[in-house]
Amino acid sequence: MAFTKESVEEIASLHGEPDWLRTRRREAWEVYERIGLPDRSEEEWRRVDFKGLDLETFAAFEPANGAAPGLPIEGAAGVLQQRGSQPGQVELEEELRRKGVIFMPLSQAAKEHPELVRDRLFSEVKADRDKFAAAHAALFSGGTLLYVPDNVEIERPILGQYWSSGGGAAILPHTLIVAGCNARFNYLDEFLSPSLDEPAFTSGSAEIFVGEGAAVGYVSLQKWGRHAYQFANQRAHIAKDGSARIFNVTLGGRFAKVRCEANLQGHGASAELKGVYFASGDQFFDFHTLQDHQTGDTTSDLLFKGALEDTARVVYAGLIRIEKGAAHSDAYQANRNLVLSDHAKATSIPMLEIDNNDVRCTHGATVGPVDPMSLWYLESRGIPTATATRMIVQGFFGEVVDRIPFEQARHLVEEELEARLG
Amino acid sequence: MADLEIKDLRVSVEDREILKGISLGISKGEVHAVMGPNGSGKSTLSNTLMGHPGYKVEGGEVLFKGKDILQLTPDARSRLGIFLALQYPVVVPGITMNNFLRTALNAHRGYDGKDKSKAVSPKEFRSLVEPHLETLKIEKSFLSRYINEGFSGGEKKRVEILQMAVLKPELAILDETDSGLDIDSIKYVSAAINQLRGPDLGVLIITHYTRILEFIKPDFVHVLVNGSFVLSGGPEVADLLEAKGYSEWVDEPAPAEEVSA
Known part of the structure; x- marks a missing residue:
């Protein structure tokens, strides 16, 4: 075939x-x-x-x-x-x-x-x-x-x-x-x-x-x-x-x-690009995002957050492009990866291409494990490690899941993530 | 034997020995203060008792209610009745104070998500939390905020004591709870702690300054210098430090006053 x-x-x-x-x-x-x-x-x-x-x-x-x-x-x-x-x-x-x-x-x-x-x-x-x-x-x-x-x-x-x-x-x-x-x-x-x-x-x-x-x-x-x-x-x-x-x-x-x-x-156009991913087993995810500000007074707000387990791999590469005529543009881009296994790997590549100086652009990327201090803090209150880890991962996703444009989808995605957390 | 028995405890951080064999017994109903200059090992003591991952126990033992707690995970120590109010409470985004307190309370009751009859009901939860909000002057809205996120220094410390009040430990360790507090916050925090004080609670106050001891009167005061206790006695030891500072042991000015944040 x-x-x-x-x-x-x-x-x-x-x-x-x-x-x-x-x-x-x-x-x-x-x-x-x-x-x-x-x-x-x-x-x-x-x-x-x-x-x-x-x-x-x-x-x-x-x-x-x-x-x-x-x-x-x-x-x-x-x-x-x-x-x-x-x-x-x-x-x-x-x-x-x-x-x-x-x-x-x-x-x-x-x-x-x-x-x-x-x-x-x-x-x-x-x-x-x-x-x-x-x-x-x-x-x-x-x-x-x-x-x-x-x-x-x-x-x-x-x-x-x-x-x-x-x-x-x-x-x-x-x-x-x-x-x-x-x-x-x-x-x-x-x-x-x-x-x-x-x-x-x-x-x-x-x-x-x-x-x-x-x-x-x-x-x-x-x-x-x-x-x-x-x-x-x-x-x-x-x-x-x-x-x-x-x-x-x-x-x-x-x-x-x-x-x-x-x-x-x-003019005045705005975009929110938000993403959430959970990669486990041998899954490979690659995300390429683009915030293309073709004209002025435009706003874009991007946040992609994901967790990785097992031997999963994730690549994120995001570009903010501000064209010459796009004065007073405001662009934000962030990618955050929570790496839950020593064998999983996330790569994050934020990029800027700016042809106009009168703009505001912010970007950032993080790749890291569950914060050991957060984990210890929750444990020090009697919460077992597995529950504490789960809460921290849920909290990590919460920030972006809260931005899902409508309630039914928000509940649905929360349930899907819950199911993935086991 | 006291309820908490620290015997010849030696602890290192990054291969440097910080606690050089200290012993201390605390029984329920007693309030002990451990005082010392900067770098003496005070926070090492409190963090080690709670199982902080950055500290390595090199020797000695710590028994609480007859159990060797050094063999227990931090969560098991908490459920056994030990509470540590942190010097620097941790910000945990995405988890509300409500969820945190409720999950902690449920864990103390043995609720693991299965037997719903063990879980705290919303009504009972409110009745356990709300009276302490009043004493500690914490707005109810704090409960819907993420753990310590955007809290001022004083708010963080008050919320630590709120957690203590809700979890009702048998041993409370207060690590520099007074540092960075304005005088009002010290009063609220002290009032809450004094309310909890009683025959079922042992308290270990870790502090650099004598100020908080004016509000919470200790039964015993121990002076920790360079990883060892150099002096132990009654409340009069605090008065001595108030007057003379740690100058007998280290070259440091008197500890009585602190610029509050």
Whole structure:
């Protein structure tokens, strides 16, 4: 089994996609064929270990199968559930439909709402960024469009859930979110599968367009099984006075390479990029973040925090870029790693690229074990070591989990972390 | 035999011997003060008794209620009834004082997350904590804050005594609890400690200065210099130090006054 040109055509035909999308898939396929695996002498890929990943072994498509898991949160205003690579089933509150909210699989949206999809799809997450992004753009299947018109506010969150029950295939959903001017809402993407023997090739990419004055909260919760190799690009494009709160939770997979980026395009735009991860066993996670201040009076606030156990490895590299015209920008970036085992290893690389002097930029990185003084202090009050350690790790996560944009997701992530702490 | 028996205790830090064989007995109902100049080994004594990981016991033994506590982990020592009010309380982000106090109290009652009947109820917890907030002049809002985060020096010390009051130890070690305290804080802290004082509590006050002893009257005073006790006696030893300082043993000015923070 391998990816082929035929599989690209087949996926396009299967869901009756319009010609422009088929053409775009073909273009991405050409890129995929033309470029090789990333050069490991390049800085971004230097620490990335592809061990065990062979792109030739994956089927391009996974039929819907297996028992569907329950929903992670209750009371969502809209739910899209995707099984395998099959376009998902959607439920959306009637009132939101009446207000013009569009929520449907991407293939359907490409046909029915090309004006929303055509110019935006893969404009922020570009197909030629690397071979994996090209595979994603050529072979994505299912996926989601959420469009919220101008001035529409949605109280309860919208949920996308992507489930895979088989190994050996590519599961490549893509989330496209378009927020009109002054729209306000929260969105949760959940990716999950059982752990299997056969590797899987997965993504979980998202493009989020935040209109003028809009406020969007986006949480991505990655719980792929331990057989999965994940390559995801999550990027927000933020217009004047818009605000994006992106929260990345990475827990699953054998391997995860995640880019999380904010493209601050309009004056007064703001972005919060927050992340939490827990790596155990032989998991490898690589995070690359970008706070791209294209224009002035923009704000970005980034905090990625994670814990590592066993022989897990994590790489974090974050760039704050302040363009020439971006005066009065304010950027903050911090990465904190709690290393719970002598054999786990975290590498943190903060970077700044500043072309304007009238800005405020702060960054910092820490890698270290549980503070022995904190541990002793808790123990000196009668709290056993295991409980004290657990409390300190929970406390460590608490600072960032408190920043999850909406309560249901906050509870969910707290529970997931609790479960990981055992 | 006293409830706490320190016998010929020798302790080193980074291969340097700090305590050079000290012996001391404290029984419940007694208040002992260990006084000494800077670097005499006072904090080494208190931290060693609580199992601080930075100190190495080279010899001797410490028995509490007949048990050799040097063989016990810090949490087991706490549950046995020993409490140390730290000189420099630790800031622990992300854990609220509420959670900390409740978990500590539950650990003392043997609740390990399983048998819910052993866990302290919210109502009982309030009844155990709130009266002491009043005595120590601690705002209730402190309970929802992270452990010692953003607390002033005086607030940290008062919160140490709050923990002591809630956990009700049989032996309380107060390590320089008076240092860095303004006079009001010393009064609140002393009032709380005097309330707890009684036949079921032994107290070991570690201090450089005599000031706190004006508020908490000791039964015994021991002078620690260069890792050994050089003088032991009743409260009159504190008066002697008040007048003459440690000049008999070291070249240091009188310890009676301190600039308060």
